[in-house]
Amino acid sequence: MEVKFFLGKTNAAKNCCLEVVSLKFGNRGSLEQHGFARNKIWEIDNNPPPLHDNDCDRKAFIDMLLKPSEEDMKIWPHRYEFRLRVLLTSDGALKLISRIRNIGSKVFSFSIAYHTYFSVSDISEVRVEGLETLDYLDNLHHKERFTEQGDALTFETEVDRVYIGSPHMIGVFDHEKKRTFLIRKEGLPDAVVWNPWEKKAKAITDMGDEEYRQTICVDGAAIEKPITLKPGEEWTGRLEISALPSI
Numbered sequence: 001m002e003v004k005f006f007l008g009k010t011n012a013a014k015n016c017c018l019e020v021v022s023l024k025f026g027n028r029g030s031l032e033q034h035g036f037a038r039n040k041i042w043e044i045d046n047n048p049p050p051l052h053d054n055d056c057d058r059k060a061f062i063d064m065l066l067k068p069s070e071e072d073m074k075i076w077p078h079r080y081e082f083r084l085r086v087l088l089t090s091d092g093a094l095k096l097i098s099r100i101r102n103i104g105s106k107v108f109s110f111s112i113a114y115h116t117y118f119s120v121s122d123i124s125e126v127r128v129e130g131l132e133t134l135d136y137l138d139n140l141h142h143k144e145r146f147t148e149q150g151d152a153l154t155f156e157t158e159v160d161r162v163y164i165g166s167p168h169m170i171g172v173f174d175h176e177k178k179r180t181f182l183i184r185k186e187g188l189p190d191a192v193v194w195n196p197w198e199k200k201a202k203a204i205t206d207m208g209d210e211e212y213r214q215t216i217c218v219d220g221a222a223i224e225k226p227i228t229l230k231p232g233e234e235w236t237g238r239l240e241i242s243a244l245p246s247i
């Protein structure tokens with residue numbers, strides 16, 4: 001299953017976009033990179049359940065569903081229903097609410113990340129706040145654990161990290177564009193920060209050679225401790241993104 005509101009990284013780099021990823025993150029475990037979920041076709045639920053009180057005021061939304069086919073069960077033998085609600089709020093925020101339910105008879109565990117790529121003026125002008133002093137797993141150093149030192153994150157080389165136990169709110173400040181993306185999350189304890197930088201960008205087929213400069217990926221995620229669901233249990237993860245003018 002894959003939901004890409006903008007296809008490929010080329011467009012992703014130019015828009016605030018998301019890519020709902022996986023019942024798995026990155027190259028952990030035995031499944032394909034970021035899992036199978038993003039490569040499946042989602043169904044639209046034309047008769048979605050009513051919105052929760054907090055979510056219902058004058059908002060446009062769509063519900064998408066993913067359930068495994070018999071073929072999918074050969075790759076990951078668990079029965080689940082994944083409902084992704086995408087809402088646009090009246091004040092311009094994008095909300096993504098994932099509900100994953102175990103509808104089978106066996107316990108299963110999964111990890112998840114929303115691939116949210118933000119359009120920025122220039123990566124060297126960007127500051128990410130909210131991750132200072134946290135521990136992170138560095139994908140560029142065999143997932144070794146380090147502690148973030150110093151102040152807000154700035155970028156001058158490739159970055160690919162999973163920050164553990166990150167706060168509910170993270171800010172992506174773009175000085176040149178005078179714009180701040182605020183990421184609010186619930187049920188998603190981790191945060192991925194990724195920029196491929198020059199050399200890797202050249203090897204990525206759906207990203208232009210220079211586009212790494214105009215993008216930063218900051219994902220709400222649950223990776224370090226996979227989520228475990230017993231039969232009948234449901235997990236909810238919420239992500240809200242708003243773009244605000246900044247000084």
Ligand SMILES: O=P(O)(O)OC[C@H]1O[C@@H](O)[C@H](O)[C@@H](O)[C@@H]1O
Pocket residue numbers: 026033034115139160161192193194217219
């Ligand atoms: O090219 P993909 O499969 O969409 O992945 C892009 C990147 O996604 C990031 O979230 C990962 O941390 C990186 O390791 C990965 O390279």
